[in-house]
Amino acid sequence: MSFPFDFRPFEIPAEFDALRQEVRAFLRDASSEWTGWKIGQSWTGFNREFSKEVGRRGWIGMTWPKQYGGHERSQMERYVVLEEMLAVGAPVGAHWIADRQSGPLLLRLGTQAQRERFLPGCTRGELAFCIGLSEPDAGSDLASLRSRASRVEHGWRLNGRKIWTTNAQDCDLMIGLFRSDSSAQKHGGLSQFLIDMRSSGIDVRPIRDLTSEAHFNEVTFDDVFVPDDMLVGIEGDGWSQATAELTFERSQPDRYMSAFPLFCTLVGTVRDSAVADRLACRRIGETYAELVLLRQMSLSIAGRLAAGQSPAHEAVLLKDLGNTHEQGMPGLVRELLDVPATIDRPYKLSELQAILTEISPMFSLRGGSREILRGITAKGLGLR
Numbered sequence: 001m002s003f004p005f006d007f008r009p010f011e012i013p014a015e016f017d018a019l020r021q022e023v024r025a026f027l028r029d030a031s032s033e034w035t036g037w038k039i040g041q042s043w044t045g046f047n048r049e050f051s052k053e054v055g056r057r058g059w060i061g062m063t064w065p066k067q068y069g070g071h072e073r074s075q076m077e078r079y080v081v082l083e084e085m086l087a088v089g090a091p092v093g094a095h096w097i098a099d100r101q102s103g104p105l106l107l108r109l110g111t112q113a114q115r116e117r118f119l120p121g122c123t124r125g126e127l128a129f130c131i132g133l134s135e136p137d138a139g140s141d142l143a144s145l146r147s148r149a150s151r152v153e154h155g156w157r158l159n160g161r162k163i164w165t166t167n168a169q170d171c172d173l174m175i176g177l178f179r180s181d182s183s184a185q186k187h188g189g190l191s192q193f194l195i196d197m198r199s200s201g202i203d204v205r206p207i208r209d210l211t212s213e214a215h216f217n218e219v220t221f222d223d224v225f226v227p228d229d230m231l232v233g234i235e236g237d238g239w240s241q242a243t244a245e246l247t248f249e250r251s252q253p254d255r256y257m258s259a260f261p262l263f264c265t266l267v268g269t270v271r272d273s274a275v276a277d278r279l280a281c282r283r284i285g286e287t288y289a290e291l292v293l294l295r296q297m298s299l300s301i302a303g304r305l306a307a308g309q310s311p312a313h314e315a316v317l318l319k320d321l322g323n324t325h326e327q328g329m330p331g332l333v334r335e336l337l338d339v340p341a342t343i344d345r346p347y348k349l350s351e352l353q354a355i356l357t358e359i360s361p362m363f364s365l366r367g368g369s370r371e372i373l374r375g376i377t378a379k380g381l382g383l384r
């Protein structure tokens with residue numbers, strides 16, 4: 001049997017330590033200005049001013065060509081910036097999707113005019129993108145989506161419904177997947193469109209989660225006109241275009257670092273209190289070992305992506321293990337500290353724990369659910 005996973009050791013070169021210190025110092029100084037967001041939500045925390053400042057510092061579109069406002073730096077430098085942002089739960093939502101997948105998609109498949117029009121705004125933190133894939137009856141089985149794009153003079157008319165669209169209420173643009181040819185087979189006849197979220201006919205309705213936040217939405221399209229030049233890539237090729245994005249979406253540190261601020265706070269609390277017994281040390285040690293392993297896996301995938309490869313199976317495995325790790329963190333806090341902790345860290349442990357308990361069920365749904373990921377792994381191993 002051939003083993004489908006290829007993880008190679010990868011380290012971030014020491015020469016990027018200075019960048020890490022620079023980002024860390026910026027985040028320390030800026031943290032007092034970020035009001036109105038909750039720690040632990042990180043990339044669902046939407047703060048335009050924060051993103052513009054990050055853009056001014058050259059930390060969005062870091063690897064993109066300079067001609068589109070990018071900085072032509074390495075994937076590993078970008079990785080350093082991502083890690084530092086997530087480590088403190090910074091509110092990166094206004095630039096995260098553009099930086100992680102919409103921008104790279106346009107660089108790969110967009111027209112020259114699309115790149116020139118949209119990428120510089122992304123790198124300045126001024127253009128926010130959302131992802132329009134899931135529909136009410138098409139989540140895991142995405143290819144059964146029914147929202148359609150009909151040809152009209154000079155463009156397309158979009159009709160249908162998208163759901164769970166993160167930050168749609170605040171975003172400028174969506175890259176949405178629509179059925180442009182209903183006679184084609186299930187995975188064919190799908191196309192991706194750049195959609196101006198202010199177009200007439202778009203209705204965005206918030207959906208509240210357990211924390212009563214409304215960061216995701218239902219988006220309805222009622223005869224929305226999209227001009228010809230907003231088609232992304234090849235008409236009818238949307239399935240392979242959209243699924244290629246998923247390797248980027250599933251392999252980054254945001255797939256295992258959602259609970260990192262809670263872990264740091266837990267370690268600090270245990271260290272400062274009388275509960276640093278053998279059990280606490282052992283459990284924290286085990287969890288730390290998991291983190292080191294996940295980071296190595298993620299770095300290995302980042303290294304292979306930078307080399308132009310597409311380690312899709314590895315990304316699936318990382319996301320599954322990473323989600324399990326993140327979801328276990330609130331339980332670890334309960335296990336080690338059975339009284340609400342009162343020690344003030346930068347963030348209150350009890351508050352963080354409560355938020356993470358409520359939002360962590362989402363971790364193994366967003367970006368592909370656990371069962372689906374395990375199905376892909378099983379297929380890779382020849383078990384299905």
Ligand SMILES: Cc1cc2nc3c(=O)[nH]c(=O)nc-3n(C[C@H](O)[C@H](O)[C@H](O)COP(=O)(O)OP(=O)(O)OC[C@H]3O[C@@H](n4cnc5c(N)ncnc54)[C@H](O)[C@@H]3O)c2cc1C
Pocket residue numbers: 130131132133134135136137138139140141163164165166216362363365366367368369370371372375
């Ligand atoms: C926080 C969050 C943010 C999101 N943001 C976005 C976004 O910005 N844009 C976007 O397009 N989507 C977004 N999503 C949607 C996400 O991609 C879907 O929730 C996910 O793909 C699952 O689809 P579903 O919710 O329809 O669940 P379903 O597909 O109905 O699945 C429900 C359950 O059944 C299981 N299941 C389904 N099919 C099978 C099968 N064949 N075998 C075994 N088990 C199965 C699933 O694993 C899951 O546990 C977001 C979701 C969350 C939670």
